[in-house]
Amino acid sequence: MNSERLFFIDIIRAFAIIMMLQGHFIYTLLDTGYRDLESIPYAVWSYFRGITAPTFFTISGLIFTYLLLKAKEKGEEKKRMRKGIIRGFFLIFVGYLIRIPFLEWIFGTFDMYFLAVDVLQCIGLSLIFIILLYFLSAKRILLFSFITLILGTFIFVTEPLYRGVNFENIPLIFRNYISKSSGSIFTIIPWFGYVSFGAFLATQFFNHVHQKYFKPIAIGSFILIGSILIFHSSYILCEIAKATNTQLFLDAASYNYLFTRLGNVLLYFAFFYAFENYLKFPLILKIGQKTLSIYVIHFILIYGSFTGIGLKIIGKTLTPWQAVFGASLFITCVCFISFYYVKTNAFLYKNLRGFIDKLRDKSGTG
Numbered sequence: 001m002n003s004e005r006l007f008f009i010d011i012i013r014a015f016a017i018i019m020m021l022q023g024h025f026i027y028t029l030l031d032t033g034y035r036d037l038e039s040i041p042y043a044v045w046s047y048f049r050g051i052t053a054p055t056f057f058t059i060s061g062l063i064f065t066y067l068l069l070k071a072k073e074k075g076e077e078k079k080r081m082r083k084g085i086i087r088g089f090f091l092i093f094v095g096y097l098i099r100i101p102f103l104e105w106i107f108g109t110f111d112m113y114f115l116a117v118d119v120l121q122c123i124g125l126s127l128i129f130i131i132l133l134y135f136l137s138a139k140r141i142l143l144f145s146f147i148t149l150i151l152g153t154f155i156f157v158t159e160p161l162y163r164g165v166n167f168e169n170i171p172l173i174f175r176n177y178i179s180k181s182s183g184s185i186f187t188i189i190p191w192f193g194y195v196s197f198g199a200f201l202a203t204q205f206f207n208h209v210h211q212k213y214f215k216p217i218a219i220g221s222f223i224l225i226g227s228i229l230i231f232h233s234s235y236i237l238c239e240i241a242k243a244t245n246t247q248l249f250l251d252a253a254s255y256n257y258l259f260t261r262l263g264n265v266l267l268y269f270a271f272f273y274a275f276e277n278y279l280k281f282p283l284i285l286k287i288g289q290k291t292l293s294i295y296v297i298h299f300i301l302i303y304g305s306f307t308g309i310g311l312k313i314i315g316k317t318l319t320p321w322q323a324v325f326g327a328s329l330f331i332t333c334v335c336f337i338s339f340y341y342v343k344t345n346a347f348l349y350k351n352l353r354g355f356i357d358k359l360r361d362k363s364g365t366g
Contacts, residue, residue, distance in 0.1 A: 006205065008276040009063050010288030012268060016055045017291045021298055021334060022327040023049040028302055029311065029318045029326065041320070053119065053186070054194050054261040055268055060123050061148075061198025062205075065130060069141065069206040077139065084131050091124030091292075098296055098305040116183040117176045120295070125177065125188055126195040133199075145203035148196045155193035156258040157237075160251035162189060190258055197262060201269075215273065222270035229263030286339065293338040301334065 026045070037043045064084060071080035099114040133151070137144040166181045176184045208214045228236075234253040241249035272279065287294070296305075304310030311330075318326060 006063075006066065006209070007280050007285065008269075008273045009059060009066075010285045011272050011276065011279045012055065012059050012288070013063075013291050014284045014288035015268075015272065016052055016059065017287060017294050018331055019049065019052045020056070021294070021331045023052055024298065024302055025311070025327040025330045026318075026323045028316070029314055030316060030320070030323045031318060032316050034320055050257075051261060051264045051268070053191070054265050056119065057123065057126070057191050057194035058198040058201075058262070058265050061126065061130060061195035062202045063198075064127055065134075065148075065199040065202035066205055068131075068134065069202065072139065072141075073206075081131050081134070084127050088124040088126075088128040088131075091120045091127070094292070094296065095120030095124065098299050100306065101308050103307045103309075112172060113183050115173050115176055116185065117187065118185045120292075121177070122186045122188055122191050123195070126192045129192060130195065130199050141203055141207065145200055148200040148203070152193045152196035152200065155190050155196065156262075157249065157252050159190050159258060160248060160255070163255075193258065194262065194265070219270045219274050222266045222273070226263040226266030226270065229259045229266065231263075233259040233263065287335060290335075290338045294334055297337050298330075298334050301330070 027049070035042060037046065064087075068077065068080050068084065071077045095118055096114065098120075099116065099118070101109075101114065104110070130148075133147055134144050137147055162178070165179065167175050167179050168181075170178075172182060176182055177188045180187060204218075208218075234256045237249045237253035237256065237259075241247065241253065299305055300310065302311045304312065
């Protein structure tokens with residue numbers, strides 16, 4: 001197998017985190033009078049903003065699974081699985097931590113909004129699910145590949161069945177993972193579907209990346225399948241509905257954002273994989289490797305984690321040019337802080353792993 005690093009993964013992660021930074025900044029601060037989908041610049045911005053989260057989830061499944069399979073190749077899969085479980089719980093922990101309004105709690109104001117689920121909790125739980133699927137497939141790559149492909153498709157197709165369900169009888173902390181009724185931004189379904197497709201792609205890279213013509217074939221496949229998903233997936237779902245007389249496929253076709261966004265993600269993959277050698281700038285790669293720290297810092301600065309005081313207090317008051325300039329400055333500042341002043345990811349992750357290792361050592365000697 002070719003052990004060369006897949007640089008395009010870090011490049012895509014860098015692009016996605018930058019898109020997230022500017023997207024959150026502009027969405028939070030742009031004056032509502034300029035939010036007109038009839039305006040071409042705003043409509044284009046809004047469309048591409050909608051691709052950011054699917055890209056993040058898909059690339060998370062790809063990179064984690066690829067590293068897991070590389071660890072299997074080296075005989076270190078148990079270590080990687082254990083590390084992945086710790087990583088998953090760590091992301092869930094951080095996702096809750098940055099939403100805790102400590103200042104409000106100090107003054108006696110309590111609410112349950114901090115239990116709302118966002119991207120970190122969903123990615124963390126998704127990584128744990130990937131490890132569980134890998135274990136249940138008896139660590140056989142072909143079976144695991146098939147399961148992730150079928151599961152991702154199943155989650156997307158059945159989205160109409162769980163779209164509006166509230167699950168009111170389930171405790172809030174669990175309900176927030178499957179329903180947005182209490183303020184969750186992301187839920188494990190359908191978003192685990194993107195992680196599952198990412199895991200499937202990882203198996204293809206692992207099995208074939210060493211082959212001579214894999215890269216052009218992969219790029220061509222990304223373009224072809226991505227275009228089909230964007231322009232023809234609704235038609236295909238309708239034809240399946242007619243052939244099987246199943247309303248579910250017709251319902252999925254009528255609100256087909258999941259397969260369409262996956263198509264957009266694949267076109268991103270095609271572009272960045274094709275131009276990988278021209279985009280391997282150290283700065284870009286470093287941004288792609290610092291996504292968690294960047295996410296935490298941006299969340300604190302915009303939404304006022306812990307204190308409740310963030311850029312959101314400005315309100316939706318900026319003009320488009322102010323928003324663009326502000327977003328550029330915001331991206332620069334967040335990346336600078338992440339690179340030179342904050343080691344959030346390494347510090348917390350190291351201490352969490354140390355704590356778990358101590359618990360394991362004590363249970364082993366007890």
